[in-house]
Amino acid sequence: MITLRNVCKEYTVGGQKTAALKNVNLDVKKGEFVVVLGASGSGKSTLLNVAGGLDTVCQGEIKVDDHTITDLSSDGLTEFRREYLGFIFQHYHLLPNMTVYENVEVGARLNKDAKPAAHALKEVMLEDQSKKFPYQLSGGQQQRVAIARAIAKNPRILFCDEPTGALDEETGKAVLEVLQKINEQLQTTVFLITHNLGIAEMADKVIKMKSGEIVEVKNNLLKKRAKEVSWS
Amino acid sequence: MILIKNGLRCALKKPVQFLSLVFFMLLSSFIFVSLEGATSSVQYFVDDFTNQTLQEDFFIVLSPPNMEQRRMMQAKDRNLVQFYESIIEKLEEEFNATFDGRFFRDVVVDDGNRAHTFRFIRETTDVNLTYVIAGELPTQDNEIAIFREYANRNGLVIGDGLDINGRLFTITAFIAVPDYIYPIFSFDSPLFTPKTQTIALSTPVVYDSLQERELVLYSGFFREASVDKSRLIAEIANFPGVSYSMGNQANVRISTIDFQLSGNRILAMTFSSMLLMMSVLVLILITKKRITAERVQIGVLKALGYKEGAIIASYLIYPVLASFVGALTGYFLGIGVAVNLANSYVVNFVVPYVRFYLTFRLFLQGVILPVVIITLSSCVILWSFIKGNPINLIQDKNHLQMPYLSEKLNKVLTPFSFETRFKYSLAFRNMGKLLTLFVVVFIASAFLVFGFLTYDVVGGVTQRAFGQANYRYEVKYSSFSTAEITEGETAFLRYQVEPDFEVVGVPFQLYGIDPFNKINPLYASTGENITSATLEGVLINEFISRAYGIEVGDEISFSIAGRMFTYPISGIVNHFNGAMLYMDINQLREGQGLPSNVFNGRWTNDFPQDSSNLAYVFSMEELEHNLAVGMEMIRVTLQIMVGVSVGLGSFMMIVITNFIIEENRHQISILKVMGYGEFEVSNMVLTIYFPFILAAYLLAILMVRVGIDLTMSQIASRLPFSIPTDFNLLQILVGATVVVFTYWLSIRLSKIQLNNISLQEVLKH
Numbered sequence: 001m002i003t004l005r006n007v008c009k010e011y012t013v014g015g016q017k018t019a020a021l022k023n024v025n026l027d028v029k030k031g032e033f034v035v036v037l038g039a040s041g042s043g044k045s046t047l048l049n050v051a052g053g054l055d056t057v058c059q060g061e062i063k064v065d066d067h068t069i070t071d072l073s074s075d076g077l078t079e080f081r082r083e084y085l086g087f088i089f090q091h092y093h094l095l096p097n098m099t100v101y102e103n104v105e106v107g108a109r110l111n112k113d114a115k116p117a118a119h120a121l122k123e124v125m126l127e128d129q130s131k132k133f134p135y136q137l138s139g140g141q142q143q144r145v146a147i148a149r150a151i152a153k154n155p156r157i158l159f160c161d162e163p164t165g166a167l168d169e170e171t172g173k174a175v176l177e178v179l180q181k182i183n184e185q186l187q188t189t190v191f192l193i194t195h196n197l198g199i200a201e202m203a204d205k206v207i208k209m210k211s212g213e214i215v216e217v218k219n220n221l222l223k224k225r226a227k228e229v230s231w232s
Numbered sequence: 233m234i235l236i237k238n239g240l241r242c243a244l245k246k247p248v249q250f251l252s253l254v255f256f257m258l259l260s261s262f263i264f265v266s267l268e269g270a271t272s273s274v275q276y277f278v279d280d281f282t283n284q285t286l287q288e289d290f291f292i293v294l295s296p297p298n299m300e301q302r303r304m305m306q307a308k309d310r311n312l313v314q315f316y317e318s319i320i321e322k323l324e325e326e327f328n329a330t331f332d333g334r335f336f337r338d339v340v341v342d343d344g345n346r347a348h349t350f351r352f353i354r355e356t357t358d359v360n361l362t363y364v365i366a367g368e369l370p371t372q373d374n375e376i377a378i379f380r381e382y383a384n385r386n387g388l389v390i391g392d393g394l395d396i397n398g399r400l401f402t403i404t405a406f407i408a409v410p411d412y413i414y415p416i417f418s419f420d421s422p423l424f425t426p427k428t429q430t431i432a433l434s435t436p437v438v439y440d441s442l443q444e445r446e447l448v449l450y451s452g453f454f455r456e457a458s459v460d461k462s463r464l465i466a467e468i469a470n471f472p473g474v475s476y477s478m479g480n481q482a483n484v485r486i487s488t489i490d491f492q493l494s495g496n497r498i499l500a501m502t503f504s505s506m507l508l509m510m511s512v513l514v515l516i517l518i519t520k521k522r523i524t525a526e527r528v529q530i531g532v533l534k535a536l537g538y539k540e541g542a543i544i545a546s547y548l549i550y551p552v553l554a555s556f557v558g559a560l561t562g563y564f565l566g567i568g569v570a571v572n573l574a575n576s577y578v579v580n581f582v583v584p585y586v587r588f589y590l591t592f593r594l595f596l597q598g599v600i601l602p603v604v605i606i607t608l609s610s611c612v613i614l615w616s617f618i619k620g621n622p623i624n625l626i627q628d629k630n631h632l633q634m635p636y637l638s639e640k641l642n643k644v645l646t647p648f649s650f651e652t653r654f655k656y657s658l659a660f661r662n663m664g665k666l667l668t669l670f671v672v673v674f675i676a677s678a679f680l681v682f683g684f685l686t687y688d689v690v691g692g693v694t695q696r697a698f699g700q701a702n703y704r705y706e707v708k709y710s711s712f713s714t715a716e717i718t719e720g721e722t723a724f725l726r727y728q729v730e731p732d733f734e735v736v737g738v739p740f741q742l743y744g745i746d747p748f749n750k751i752n753p754l755y756a757s758t759g760e761n762i763t764s765a766t767l768e769g770v771l772i773n774e775f776i777s778r779a780y781g782i783e784v785g786d787e788i789s790f791s792i793a794g795r796m797f798t799y800p801i802s803g804i805v806n807h808f809n810g811a812m813l814y815m816d817i818n819q820l821r822e823g824q825g826l827p828s829n830v831f832n833g834r835w836t837n838d839f840p841q842d843s844s845n846l847a848y849v850f851s852m853e854e855l856e857h858n859l860a861v862g863m864e865m866i867r868v869t870l871q872i873m874v875g876v877s878v879g880l881g882s883f884m885m886i887v888i889t890n891f892i893i894e895e896n897r898h899q900i901s902i903l904k905v906m907g908y909g910e911f912e913v914s915n916m917v918l919t920i921y922f923p924f925i926l927a928a929y930l931l932a933i934l935m936v937r938v939g940i941d942l943t944m945s946q947i948a949s950r951l952p953f954s955i956p957t958d959f960n961l962l963q964i965l966v967g968a969t970v971v972v973f974t975y976w977l978s979i980r981l982s983k984i985q986l987n988n989i990s991l992q993e994v995l996k997h
Contacts, residue, residue: 054905075909075910078904078907078908078909078910079907079909081905081906081907082906082907082908082909083907085907087905087906093898093902095899095902097638097642097657097658097660098642098653098654098657099642102650102653102654102657105650106654106903106906107906109650110906110907110908133639149906153907
């Protein structure tokens, strides 16, 4: 489903070129729950950005299904994200001026096959909070709204950038439960980056990164439920 | 010190925002310094000149002696001048005034191409003294002093010879006289043409030897400065032997320059104040943005123990530096322009010397005051933003907060479509920004509307004043006449009246007219002929209506020869120049106890042949030209304002749209990451302010109209005209098109910035 071949990415900072990704090769199958681990600066966010069509590569090829996204124009990438991807961020990034329901509606409007906003809210168990504004919700609830917004358009892949980074263990696990449910019930591929090693226990595939390179790819034969993972 | 360094660094980090504040301050200061600098320079030198030369407060026209007086003159062997002097003595005693006679003879020289008029004057000793600009006054009979303007336009210098009808003079001096600042030589030709007209001063022997007809106007000034001059001048007009009196405010030879300077000064002050207000608004936007972006940093500083004063001081560097740089640059640019502007202002006037007069007041008003206003505004803005508990600033939860009003407004939007809800919830979220945008666009639109209204103000005023008239000359007699009125002309009875208002500057002229005349029909702004409405009361013109805030249905009271009359106002004539009242001539005659056939003036197409009883003859073309010249200085100022308005309006829109994008950067990023296209994002974010911009424009039309009317009522005592504020549908549409086009253009430019917003922006925070 997602294929990366010889992908390189360089940034120029203060006139100095820094390699963020070095010759990365990766295969992710449809419906897999992938967790990317690594310390700060290891290149995991860059990997998410290029795989999600948010950033371009210097070299190499990225394919999602039959689409070579490294060949797409800016408009093409927009269409691609619209059609295939959902994003969840550490800081939720909800639209503060819109109610919970409207925030989800923003996502639902992007796809003809989208599910109604109310259904998406039900998936994350927030149907009774739909009229509230983001500031009236807790951090965990806000992240669940962000998930509802992302899944409302029925994305094939869900990119999650440290989705529990700002949450405590209990709330974080509740969010992970939602992601696991979506992955299992909807067969949505989840691509999650984190520095929380425990989360790797619920993944199908665990990728470890260091200095812009994939240093280890491990398939979990025995996945844990979200509420069972250790928390670090 | 470390905080101040941080403030400087911030200024350099966002150069565009810093430069926009610099730009507004520069414009504000530039406009003020150039217009006010030029105006005050001219004013200073004109005041100095008129004070030194004992300029008249008024002049009078004396009635010729009647038959009985002539018999007495013959019996006592007195000539006309002695007869007049006896009246003057009584006037001096009665009104505690100093009088002097301006005796003159016009010598016309035909050089083969055109006629040159040399107005030989007898030098006065008590009023309207002669000022020597260069050279020495003539002492020999072959010497002459003339206007420098005449010499310059005819290639003459001091020492050159001048042939006046075969008599050779040597030019020994250039002079100016305070009763001929705008030198109108002839009642039947009230124009100053510097190439062919000049005052000429030679010796008394030369003057007495001239054969041309001698005329005299007695001028005077009140010895006490604190008297009610306009009341006394009206009383002088009714003194036995006086047929007419005119204060220097109504005397175009003197007041034209004052009117222009007053008008100019008001425009300069209004315009630069509005620019300063815009600078404050831009400052609020920038400051709020900075504080919002750095609230965590501020919270940390407060938590560390830095006092609010120290933090505010560090943030003050930015506005103080920007305003000072802008104001100082504007000041120097303004001075550069003011020098030339001052000279262009006096091109139609004879004043002895005008150069740029640098005062500390100009620096104070043009640089220090704006910087102080900006600094104080900044202190208030900064304090309101950073006050409170440091932990609230550090936690940075504010970005999710919904103001109460915004939340309620959002609920109102519930029944509308998603797009509508999205757009307006975004707009309502930050009511402060919306209000600021509204005010800024309102001011920018007001400039545009003001530009439209005043673009052809001279043409508008003259067209309304003279466009419907079917006569070529307005003839005024020194005394009453009962001569025959022929077809193609109409008689009028004109009085200068004293209206019953607290403050009256421009004298009111009352015309008794034939209610059914076709020669000078009077029209309302609706186009309706309202001449016959004089049968039901008094017609006032738009100038009076706007200046004194009176309408149809109100009453107006005025005194003629000490008797008060009150009439209902039955119509408003679409004239914007001078203060004119019109009533039925028969009713006026009755009120004054005059026979039913007398009049003291006529509107006619034929130039009067008999000049014995003439007070003045104005030709239409000359009146139009005179009015245009009278408004020349204001026209120049208005043109500058129109140009700046259009540019500034456009610039403001661009700056504001830029701010909108900056403010909504985060939301734009998230929408783009989710898969919304550029077009959709710009449609959802950039176009939300469109209705508010249109509303601001429409409000600007209304407010500019009200504003001009209010301003005119405030300055009624200083300006001789009002500005027409009719704004027709076509103009409204054109104005709206300009505003919409500017907004569209600014959106196009902003889209470039929008497209440059990185998709990873949202991931960073």
